[in-house]
Amino acid sequence: MQMIMAASRDTYPNEFAAALRVNRRHIITELIMIPGTISGNRKALMSLYNLPIDFSIIGSVHSHPSGNYHPSEADLKFFSGFGMIHIIVGYPYDLEKGTWAAYNRSGERIELRVLE
Numbered sequence: 001m002q003m004i005m006a007a008s009r010d011t012y013p014n015e016f017a018a019a020l021r022v023n024r025r026h027i028i029t030e031l032i033m034i035p036g037t038i039s040g041n042r043k044a045l046m047s048l049y050n051l052p053i054d055f056s057i058i059g060s061v062h063s064h065p066s067g068n069y070h071p072s073e074a075d076l077k078f079f080s081g082f083g084m085i086h087i088i089v090g091y092p093y094d095l096e097k098g099t100w101a102a103y104n105r106s107g108e109r110i111e112l113r114v115l116e
């Protein structure tokens with residue numbers, strides 16, 4: 001999560017997007033940034049569709065520079081077609097302030113335990 005927050009801050013005021021990869025113990029251990037996804041438009045998320053098929057990729061993370069960390073209509077559409085877990089982080093990207101949330105494919109909030 002620290003890495004996600006840092007990447008989001010670095011990309012601000014643009015949106016940051018990456019795929020999430022899990023290890024064998026179902027812990028999210030890796031962010032996969034795809035060249036070209038760090039851009040200031042909605043296409044960032046969509047370019048995740050171009051990833052090769054990889055079953056360790058469990059979902060996505062992206063930032064909302066607006067500070068609102070609820071999924072937009074476009075986000076919900078994307079969630080339903082990609083992965084299982086989706087994290088949205090809202091500006092100011094502060095872990096202690098808790099300006100982030102995780103959602104399932106249906107856009108319902110889910111609990112994620114933060115290890116680091």
Ligand SMILES: [Zn+2]
Nearest residue numbers: 064071072075
């Ligand atoms: Zn979004």
